[in-house]
Amino acid sequence: MYQYTDFDRQFVQLRAQQFRDQLERWQRGELTDEQMLPLRLQNGWYIQRYAPMARIAVPYGEISSTQLRMLARIACDYDRPTPELLARAQRTQDELQASQPGLTLAAPPLRYGYGHFTTRTNVQFNWIPITQAAEVMELLASVNMHGIQTSGNAIRNITCEALAGIAPDEIVDTRPFAEILRQWSTLHPEFAFLPRKFKIAFNGAFEDRAATGWYDIGIQALKNAGGKVGFVVKVGGGMGRTPVIGTVVRAFLPWSELLNYIEAIVRVYNRYGRRDNKWKARIKILVKAEGQQFIDEVEAEYQAIVQQDGAPHTITQAELDRVTANFEIPRLRLSGLKHTVNTDSKPYQRWLKQNVGRHRLAKLSVVTLSFKRPGWAPGDADAGTLAALATLAEEFSAGEARLTHEQNLLLPWVHTSDLPALYERAKALGLVQPNIGLLTDLIACPGGDFCSLANARAIPIAAALTELYQDIDEVTDLGPIDLHISGCINSCGHHHSGHIGILGVDKDGKEWYQVTLGGSDGSALSGPATPGKVVGPSFSAAEVPGVVEAVLDTYRDLRLSSNERFIDTLRRVGHEPFKQAANGARHTDHRAARQAEEATA
Known part of the structure; x- marks a missing residue:
């Protein structure tokens, strides 16, 4: 992991002091x-x-056991609403639930004292009073x-x-480049007030596991x-109201030129990006509108940086x-911890595989x-779990997660001989569901439930689908499926890239x-990044579980074998059978109907 220098430490400490002064004023x-x-x-x-x-922020996802313990302390001591605020929030939740007739599976209760892992490797807290923000x-x-x-x-x-x-298929470890870019971009005076937010992702393996096509x-x-090491540079990807896949603007950029070239891209965006309409302010709109002209402007700016400014x-x-x-x-070491796990048991073997x-x-x-x-809502970790994760990281993964x-949370440095002991301890925390990559x-x-921008709740839908598919044999039989849920068009749940x-x-x-099918994040499983297609008019909250079930039953009926993945079947036969199944499930209890049909048969 990157170790802060004296300058780095002073920088974040002074920033905290500055914010305390601003908050007090x-x-x-x-x-x-x-x-x-x-x-x-x-x-x-x-x-x-x-x-x-x-x-x-958790840059490029790396977090130490010391940092996990601090997050646990913050969750325990600061992520606490007043009783009045919690009661008001619960009343609002109850009213929302009552407005959705037919959805009998309620969301998990409103909790506090926890952190939430996001899709962009941040950690969020939902209940810290603003008066305690400086602390x-x-x-x-x-x-x-x-x-x-x-x-x-x-x-x-x-x-x-x-x-x-740590990946066997790695071309280049991109963490050093991500760290250099993090240092360069933090409080960059020219880019502190861009037309809109700006997101960058690195991928260093043959398989794109960072969804790079979906980033600015x-x-x-x-x-x-x-x-020689270099980079393919894509610009203008993004989700939101207008899903767009990034355009390749450089097929090979020497690694030493990374900052100069990114400076050129962001300068062009800062100069020409729209500021009159926040919904059209992302760089994807500029790239889509200008096409080759945008690429030419970036290249001209880059050449000016190199030739006139001396490539600083x-x-x-x-x-x-x-x-x-x-x-x-x-420095790696065996945990030396004993276990009582039956390593031949089906649950353990299933966990090993998945x-x-x-x-x-x-x-x-590598253990996920x-x-x-x-x-629990996806990605939520209470204070006790965060503290326990710190201990697991120390005992099994050189203090890193x-x-x-x-x-999810990944332990990157686990001795294979330690897997049974790790399984036993993680099982006690409820973290060994063998479902990684599955539905x-x-x-x-x-x-x-929390976001003021959202049009609808995502957590109750996630809870209903999780409850519906509790049978791990059924989930395993369905195979790899990316299911993504967003509460609004801002797409924080990355619904566009979900199968x-x-x-x-x-x-x-x-x-x-709305339900979409056929999206991809660009991974080997999913194929080239692409947005999913809407299968029909919107569904009520009560109808969504049945719609998903109808889609998956159609997949089971149409797949060539149990080895043909959902996304491959969908692409082979097209959307129409799935669309018909989804719309046919409207206003029906699909599972009850299927069970009755099976019983009759």
Whole structure:
């Protein structure tokens, strides 16, 4: 993991002190709400439906056991609403639930004292009073964490695929480049007030596990015919109201030119991006509108940076070596912990197959802990679990863990001989569901339960589908399926890239949901990044589980064998049979009808 220098530590500590001063001036009335808005947003503090929401950056997903323990402390001591606020929130939830007749599976209860893992490797807290925000920032700074640029119209948290540095199919470990870019972009004076938020992702393996096609800038590592390291650069990807896949603007960029070229891209965006309409302000709109002209403008700006400015941000070999030294293999040791697990048992063997992956180093394994626990929203971890994760990371993974795009937590340095002991301890925490990559390993944003932007709730839908598919044999038989749920068109649940996507929409003041099929994030399983297609008019909350079930039953009927994956069957036969099944499930209890038909047969 990257180790903060004295400068890094001083930087985040001074930033926390600065925010404390801003917060105190706002409380005294010396700053208006309007003046305070950009200051708190650039430090990761939103005002949501019931209370402030704090978003904490975890660059490229890497997090230490010390940082996990601090998150546990913050969850325990600060993520606590007043009784009055909690009661009001619960009344609102009850009213929303009552407005959805037929949906008998309610969302998990409104909890507090927990963190939420997001799809972009941030951690969010939903109940911290704004009056305690400065204290929280200072605690975070004490363990080299912050919320800087996790919001606002700036370059956001830089992400990588979760297997960076440990994947057998890796071309280049992109973490050093992501760290260099993080340092360069943080509080960059020219890019502090872009037309809109800006997101960058790296992928260093042959398989795109970082969904780079969906980012404002997606960076794919490669080696040319001469063995030199460089990057394919894609620009203009994004979800939201207008899903767009990024355009390749450079087929091979030498690694040393990364910052100079990104500066050119962001300068062109800053100059020409729209500021008159927030819905058309993302770089994807500019790229789509201008096409080759945009690419030409970037190239001209890049040449000016190189030739006229002297390429001031060229990454030197010495700088790359300095940062890379932080990502060497940590000192590894066996846990020495005993276990009573029957390693021949079906649950353990199923967990090995689904949740344990290959490592580039012999005798090591990669373990994903599933945060898709019944009774909990996807990605939620209470204070006790966060503290226990810190201990697991220390005992089994050299004190390091990683947050994943799928809202799970990965342990990257586990001795294969330690797997039974790890399984036993993780099972006690409820984190060994053998569902990684399967239907119930679903992605969901907090939705209308917490977010003031949401049109509908995502958590009750996730809970209903999780409850519906409790039979792990059935889930395993269905095979790899990406199910993504968003509470609104902002697409924080990445519904566009789901094999099955569910989008909350407002219809006459009620919660309704669109269903899309055939989306892809660009992984080997899913194929090239592409948005899903809507299968019909929106469905009520009560209808969604039956619609999903009808779609999956159609897949089972149409697949050539149990080895043909859902996405492959869908592409082979087309959307029409699935569309008919989805719309045919409207106003019916699909599972009850199917069970009655099977009983009759």
